[in-house]
Structures are given as C-alpha cells and as structure tokens.
Amino acid sequence: MSKQLVLIVEDDPEIAAILTAYLEKEGFRTRHAENGVVALALHAEERPQLVVLDIRMPEKDGWQVLAELRSRGSTPVIMLTANDDDIDKLSALRFGADDYVVKPFNPAEVVARVQAVLRRVQPAVVTEDLIYSESIDISLTHHRVMVRPSNLNIAPRLTMTEFRLLEHLARAPDRVFSREHLLEACLPEGETLPRTVDSHISKLRRKLEEAGVEGLLQNVRGFGYRLGRR
Template identity: 60%
Template sequence: MQSGLPAGPQPLILVAEDDADIADILAAYCARSGLRTVHAADGRRALDLHLSLKPDLVLLDVQMPLADGWQVLSELRHRGSTPVIMLTALDQDIDKLMGLRIGADDYVVKPFNPAEVVARVQAVLRRARTASETETSRVLRVPPFEIDLDQHEAVVQSGNARHVLSLTLTEYRILAQLARYPKRVFSRAELLSTCLPEGDALERTVDSHVSKLRKKLEECGVSGVPTGVRGVGYRLLEL
C-alpha cells in the first residue's frame, strides 16, 4: 500500500493509547502504509518517548492514566509544534474545542475506522512537511499569499493582479504565523504570545488586529481571511 508521502525515511508515529488492542490495530495499519510506530500506555511515558525519540506525529488518546491527553498536549505545545491527532471517545463539541484551543492538528472520535485514522495521519504529515520545507526556504507560499520572511514583505495575488500589502508589524506577524500552518487553528492566546510578545495586550486586541488585516485583504479582493473559529481563534484557510 502506498503511503501517499514523499520519498524519504519512514515517519515515526507515537501512539499514546492505554488500550493495548487499539494500539496494536493502529500500529498494524500504520505499518501497512509505511509508517513506523512506538507505543506509550500512559501520559508520562508518552512525554518521555516524545522527548527521546522526537516522533513525526503523535496519536494521542484523551483518557489515559498518569497524565491525560489534555495535559500531554499542553506540554507538547510548550515543547514545539509536533503534529498531534487526538483520539477521543467523547463526541462532544466541548472536547473538540478543547483540543483545537490547546493546539491539536486534528481529532478522531472512537469508535473509528483505523484506515481513516491512517489517512488523517498522512494528510497531517504532508501539511507539516510542506510547512517545514517552506519555512526553510524563508518564503511562505500559500495561495493567494506569498510571504518573504527575510524582507518582511507580504504579497497577495487577486486575479491577474499582485498586491504588496501595506501591513503593520503586528498584522504581518499574524499573517505569517497563520501561513506557516494554514489549516491549523491558532488560539488568541497563541497569537498574542507569538505576534505581540512585547506588551501586556489583552486577547481581544488580537481580534482588532485581525479585523484590520481582513479589511486590507478585502481591498485587494480577498474576503473572509483569516477565518474565525467560534470560541477558539483563527486559521488562514478553511478546511
């Protein structure tokens, strides 16, 4: 079975799941698609393995002993941006919002089809790899945007016209941050800490900057960007 990923070393997936049967099934399906796996049966073990092995992605169960999925996800986000897909038996909007707010890249509700889980893993890995390669090039290309990280210049393509955006430093930082992971939802707190680190601004200040950014994009023919996610924050593109 083809993995659908670019050629290279097999990605390593950390399966953080206390149900051994579910973990074995996920490992088997991942192996069929050319993915390596390592298993953690509790939250603390998951954090230890993440630190030592630096997996490419984490499949993270919400209800685990020693440290639950929310605690693990919060710590992973303090460490960096390793992609995380939450596995939850709680099909409730509050749990989905919790995962998005803390920084999950996707979530799957149990009982799930293992093949679908692997498909989601591959999709998130592709997005992460593209973002990493783009970051290395120092130019973010997310149509209709082209953002030069060295020149601090943002260009938007609208029809046959290219517009160089006249942005404040904060507006530029917000646009660049969202463009690094265009389908990920960033909470207001995340945008506040990464894009307005110098002051003691309130989270609602982010809304003001995003509103001004939207108006400038609308003047260039791009509407509805960034996209707001109620109760969570913003992302650049719709899923």
Template identity: 55%
Template structure:
C-alpha cells in the same frame, strides 16, 4: 477486528507517535499505520509521550485522553506551548464538551472509541496531507531507522530502548553520516564523500576511511555495529536498518 485494509497512498516518511496506555489498541494502530506506509512509535503514558515527542519530533501525535502520569489534555497543553505538531485525540468520552475542550486546546481532530483503525489511518493521512502541504522552509530532519539528524542545529542522535542518545560527532563525521542517510541504499564512492563531506583542500581518499573508522567506533560504543557498511572496491553505504 477486520483484516488489514488494502494499501492506500501513504504520506511518505511520516512518523506518528501513539500515546495510548492500552497496549493492544496501540499495537493494532501501529500495524494499520505501517500497512499504509506510515512509521509509528508507542508511548505508554503521558509523561513518556512528552519525552518521546521531544526526542523524536514526530509528524503527528495520536493522543489518548485517559492515561496515567499525565492525561491527554495535560499532554496536549504542554505540547501546544512549545510545538505545532498535529494532534488527533483518542477518546472514549463521546460528549460534545470533551470534543470542544480538545479543539480549544489545539487538537486538529478527534476519534471516539471504539473506533475502526482503518478510519483512524484515514484521519491521520488527511491531517498529514493538510499540515504538510506547505512545510516550513526550515524543516531539516533526517530519520533512518533509529538514527535522527537535525540539519538546522547540527545535532545527531540514536533512539533506542525508549531513550534518545546524542552523538558527539566532529563536523566531518556529521557530514558523512548525513550524506549517507540522505540516500541510505546508495553506495557512495570515496571520491563522492571526499567532495561532499571533507574540508576543502583534503584530497586523499584514504582520509575518508579514517573518518569513517572513527564514526564507526563512536556508534559501536552505543551498540550499533557495521554502520556505515563497507562495499568492497566501491565505497560506503549507510546500512543499519535502511
């Protein structure tokens, strides 16, 4: 394989799920996608691809046709029954009938193996630009590192060790976490958090400390340490993998 290409303009913050049973191919694609500013996760078989698609809600799926558990056609059919996530098929079967099957089932594009990974990245960027040009008004998802928040359903979760772990948060804890995740590098003062996240009528800044402490304890149960981060004399920032 050739060396990694020069950085190109990325589709900001996109998450791509790669469903590919050949780990070496998946690792190469992950490296090229990350080099272009696109985040990536890997599913090793069709069953895991469906589970991770449900948990992560990726912006695009790179889907191999020949996989264990469930093949790419079965995965694509399942996803299209519930979602319009863009899908690019990866296939070693360079036959028109296979390409037509993918397009008929709802694939957005296909790439035939062996492929140039730089070309795959270009295809990914093209599909993302096209499908994200007019994002639905209801799309309200925040992702920072292993944290994910759905602002529409008020659900927060952590994705680690191949599994999604829901967070049982109070409304105030949810608002605090969402506020910090919107700008994970920013340090928020207690006054900022008090105004933006706590119920009307709460005027004591030390109340913020109490809610942050309770949020931390819930995250520590799941092995997440030091989130949110205290900034002495100022307030809090998200921290973690931000």
C-alpha cells in the same frame, strides 16, 4: 507521506498494537508511549509528524500532554476519547487538537484521519527567507509581502504584529490556531488578552482585502483563525 513518523500515546497495549499495525501497513513509521510522561520525552527526542493521543492515561493525562505539546509548537494531534459527547470534542479542538476519534473506533478510520490531518497541515513552501502560497509571497529577510497577481508589496502597510501573525499563519495553511496560541507566538509581551488578537486579525484582514486578497484570512467560530490556501 510514507516516511512520516506517528507517535501513538495509548496506555492500552492492545489498542496501541492495532493502531501500530494499521499505520505501518500504510507506510508510516510509529513509536508507542504508554503514558504521558513517556510521550513528552519521545516527542522531544523523535520529533514526530503527528501524535495520536488518548485522553485518559496514567502519569499525565491527554489534556496535560496536549497543553505541553502546544507550548512546544504545532505538531498535529488527533485525540482519542471514550466520551461520545460534545464536551470532550469541543475541548479537544479548543485546546489545540487537530481532530478527534471516539472509542471504540475502526482503526482504518484513524489511519484515514491521520492522512487527512497531515494533508491539511502541510506547510506552505518555505525557503531560507521566503514563505509563499497561491496568493502571497512573504520575504522575512526583506520584510516584504507580495500579493498576487498584482505584485503589490503590502508590508509597509502592516504593523510588526500583523506581519508576525501573517507569517505564523502562512507557515501552516488551513491549520486553525487558537487566540491563546497566536497571543503567545506573535504578540508583544504587554498584550495579554486573547481578545486583543481579534483586533489585530481584523485589521490584517482588512488590509489583505484592500489589496485584493479576499477570503484568505478566515475566522473559525469558537476555535480561532486560519489562513487558507487561496
């Protein structure tokens, strides 16, 4: 974790300097963006492992930046909000943030949350054609899903959409993906309703459970779905 890069997006130079000092003390590399436009440019150029993102900023606000980041991929994001109410908190999670911190905050808490989020979103072990966790091995080249400990290949039972959903979720175990994200990333162009994801997930969960894999595919009420590490 010591070499990981954190992009701090904060228009208050004093807050940015404090976060920079605390994160670098813990061994992180940091870059600072003073507004949303600079943040998106730095994200594209530097490919940080995590973004600490203030909501209220000039040029582009945090919501606009978060939306753009989610259209690019799944870089972990921790939102900084000045509102200690449920609206910003729930909105942050629903729009794809991994965590949030309310201002004023203890910078040591922000560092702890950065470390926790990075631990949580560590990808499954990925080789050129294999993704594997404790319960399943997914071979992309051979279109195979081996379930442990039975070594049963359930790929022939899965539709292409179910296979794509399982692969996508397995690349970031424990990360919560919204229906909208999964719809865009995994479903055919003709399927445009987020609730369609529920049907595919339900069928995929049933097939996993029938193969003896219980509790791996999880519904996070109000937010989306994740694949556990079991």
